[in-house]
Amino acid sequence: MSKQKLIIDTDPGIDDAMAIHYAFAHDALDLIGLTTIFGNVFVEQATRNALWLTDQAGRAIPVSEGAATPITITPNAPSHYVHGDEGFGDMPAMRPTRSADPRPAHIFLADTIRAYPGEVILCPIGPLTNIARLLDHDPAIAALVKKVVIMGGAVDCPGNVTAFAEANIWNDPHAADSVFAAPWDMELIGLDVTSQISCDADDFSSIAREAPDIGGFLEQISLFYIGFYHSIIGRHVCLMHDPSAVISITDETAFEYENIPLEVICSGDRIGATIRSQQKRRPVKVAKAVDAMTVREIFLDICKQSDKIKKQSDKRQPGHA
Ligand code: BDR
Numbered sequence: 422m423s424k425q426k427l428i429i430d431t432d433p434g435i436d437d438a439m440a441i442h443y444a445f446a447h448d449a450l451d452l453i454g455l456t457t458i459f460g461n462v463f464v465e466q467a468t469r470n471a472l473w474l475t476d477q478a479g480r481a482i483p484v485s486e487g488a489a490t491p492i493t494i495t496p497n498a499p500s501h502y503v504h505g506d507e508g509f510g511d512m513p514a515m516r517p518t519r520s521a522d523p524r525p526a527h528i529f530l531a532d533t534i535r536a537y538p539g540e541v542i543l544c545p546i547g548p549l550t551n552i553a554r555l556l557d558h559d560p561a562i563a564a565l566v567k568k569v570v571i572m573g574g575a576v577d578c579p580g581n582v583t584a585f586a587e588a589n590i591w592n593d594p595h596a597a598d599s600v601f602a603a604p605w606d607m608e609l610i611g612l613d614v615t616s617q618i619s620c621d622a623d624d625f626s627s628i629a630r631e632a633p634d635i636g637g638f639l640e641q642i643s644l645f646y647i648g649f650y651h652s653i654i655g656r657h658v659c660l661m662h663d664p665s666a667v668i669s670i671t672d673e674t675a676f677e678y679e680n681i682p683l684e685v686i687c688s689g690d691r692i693g694a695t696i697r698s699q700q701k702r703r704p705v706k707v708a709k710a711v712d713a714m715t716v717r718e719i720f721l722d723i724c725k726q727s728d729k730i731k732k733q734s735d736k737r738q739p740g741h742a
């Protein structure tokens with residue numbers, strides 16, 4: 422069976438790194454590109470970190486840099502207190518070996534989706550600016566994407582940056598609203614489910630034992646992330662937002678969905694809130710319930726394979742003896 426082509430739009434970011442390594446390690450997924458966006462870090466840091474993750478996985482896929490700022494609002498500060506000054510907890514700035522694709526993210530996305538019509542799943546796990554730009558640049562692209570699986574939003578639960586808003590939507594509410602207005606198949610993996618899915622330090626140690634290289638890195642960056650969550654929820658765990666979106670692609674049955682047309686509040690106290698729309702919009706498949714233990718176990722099982730998968734892909738690289 423052929424693998425599912427996937428592009429992740431990302432602001433790495435600790436849980437972004439977890440999601441990307443999950444995707445690289447999963448044998449049903451073919452991660453064919455990363456596009457980067459401001460959010461957890463500045464976009465230049467996001468690009469550098471994304472390139473470094475491809476080095477670490479031994480997979481020279483294209484990384485294309487996207488927007489540095491939101492469409493309309495003044496940018497919020499990066500969330501260094503959640504992800505660290507350089508994006509990977511206490512780790513210093515990474516030094517990737519490769520450079521970014523010369524195309525801006527929205528052009529790379531249009532070219533790649535058009536090269537594989539109907540085959541690509543687009544998975545944004547950061548603010549939605551690049552995706553809104555893609556729609557602006559090439560409105561017909563909506564019919565050519567297989568589906569868009571978004572980590573973001575808080576539909577029937579409180580937000581995580583304000584009482585109303587989840588971070589990815591809050592960082593560019595206008596972009597998110599235009600993405601929800603587009604006529605394509607969308608799924609939303611938001612705080613309604615991701616705030617139920619957590620891992621602790623023992624979980625990451627178990628990954629590191631089986632996969633000392635990539636798992637060891639995930640263990641190291643998780644410490645900062647667990648420290649942040651401990652400071653706000655008082656438990657030594659971290660929430661698995663971004664990996665959950667990718668896991669919903671490989672293991673949809675772990676989630677229960679409701680079809681809801683969505684819009685985003687773009688000004689005032691409730692800016693960034695994801696609400697039910699009264700407008701005529703295509704309903705979004707919103708994840709409303711999850712088997713959290715199963716998602717956690719899937720994450721651990723797949724990430725434990727990451728070093729083994731890396732060695733297999735090393736052997737396939739040209740020039741390998
Ligand atoms: C989202 O915001 C970022 O901090 C995370 O990487 C995730 O994409 C969770 O609200």
Ligand code: CA
Nearest residue numbers: 434437546547
């Ligand atoms: Ca993210």
